[in-house]
Amino acid sequence: MTRKDLFEQIQSKKSYLCVGLDTDINKIPKHLLDKEDPIFEFNKAIIDATKDYAVAYKPNIAFYEALGASGWNSLQKTLEYIPENTFTISDAKRGDIGNTSSLYARAFFENMNFDSVTVAPYMGEDSVKPFLEFKNKWVILLGVTSNQGSFDFQHLRIKDKNRSLFEEVIIKSQEWGTSDQLMFVVGATRADLLEKVRKAAPDHFLLVPGVGAQGGSLEDVSKYGMNDHCGLLVNSSRGIIYSSNGEDFAEKAKEAAKTLQMEMSEYLDKYLG
Numbered sequence: 015m016t017r018k019d020l021f022e023q024i025q026s027k028k029s030y031l032c033v034g035l036d037t038d039i040n041k042i043p044k045h046l047l048d049k050e051d052p053i054f055e056f057n058k059a060i061i062d063a064t065k066d067y068a069v070a071y072k073p074n075i076a077f078y079e080a081l082g083a084s085g086w087n088s089l090q091k092t093l094e095y096i097p098e099n100t101f102t103i104s105d106a107k108r109g110d111i112g113n114t115s116s117l118y119a120r121a122f123f124e125n126m127n128f129d130s131v132t133v134a135p136y137m138g139e140d141s142v143k144p145f146l147e148f149k150n151k152w153v154i155l156l157g158v159t160s161n162q163g164s165f166d167f168q169h170l171r172i173k174d175k176n177r178s179l180f181e182e183v184i185i186k187s188q189e190w191g192t193s194d195q196l197m198f199v200v201g202a203t204r205a206d207l208l209e210k211v212r213k214a215a216p217d218h219f220l221l222v223p224g225v226g227a228q229g230g231s232l233e234d235v236s237k238y239g240m241n242d243h244c245g246l247l248v249n250s251s252r253g254i255i256y257s258s259n260g261e262d263f264a265e266k267a268k269e270a271a272k273t274l275q276m277e278m279s280e281y282l283d284k285y286l287g
């Protein structure tokens with residue numbers, strides 16, 4: 015999917031919502047467990063319920079690979095079920111020496127046909143570039159993450175450049191790929207840093223996890239993160255998919271997604287540059 019296609023979807027749905035499919039066999043409603051593939055049945059119902067409000071879906075790969083072959087199978091079926099014109103993110107946080115990264119890229123872009131994959135930047139250029147060799151595919155590089163541990167490394171100051179390590183990641187990586195193939199993860203819990211991030215990357219899309227269960231503010235993210243083509247994909251996983259663990263789980267997920275979409279629609283009117 016191109017950047018233009020993505021912006022068109024955002025405009026037509028008045029939404030920049032990404033629904034996170036962090037599907038945990040121990041958390042899904044009990045009545046699904048006697049189905050042949052409970053994970054897929056759950057995802058299918060969530061996708062049906064939220065597809066009018068979401069422009070992207072983000073399965074977190076850990077939840078699937080933890081289940082072995084059956085998890086990969088559920089993931090493939092889920093990916094195929096996501097409607098066309100919807101952006102797909104494999105949240106895999108990969109990255110290794112070049113030849114290994116090439117194989118990760120093939121796994122998610124060729125074998126599975128995701129639009130994008132999240133990549134950890136700390137092994138540097140040769141670990142990221144293999145992912146950038148695929149036409150109309152996206153690398154979503156971890157910029158400043160939503161967790162407390164982000165302070166261990168990402169916020170360290172680089173004295174001679176007078177900036178933080180996460181800013182250096184965002185600036186340096188723009189030498190490797192364009193804003194048509196590179197996005198950055200910025201945690202919603204770090205909305206205070208969005209002005210800095212936007213200074214370093216004015217045109218790029220940002221994937222922003224951390225609203226909902228982690229408490230990030232959608233309004234702050236939208237106010238400080240939006241650019242003239244929106245430039246935001248805001249993810250909520252648990253806050254949507256586990257709104258209820260009863261028979262009404264899909265209906266409740268729909269309500270949660272719709273609530274976020276309606277708020278986003280307001281912010282698009284208010285903050286779109």
Ligand SMILES: O=c1ccn([C@@H]2O[C@H](COP(=O)(O)O)[C@@H](O)[C@H]2O)c(=O)[nH]1
Nearest residue numbers: 074159160201223226227228250251252
């Ligand atoms: O900085 C980051 C990077 C990735 N994530 C992932 O996003 C979702 C968030 O889930 P919620 O249930 O909405 O909190 C999850 O898959 C994380 O692994 C992140 O939270 N922060």
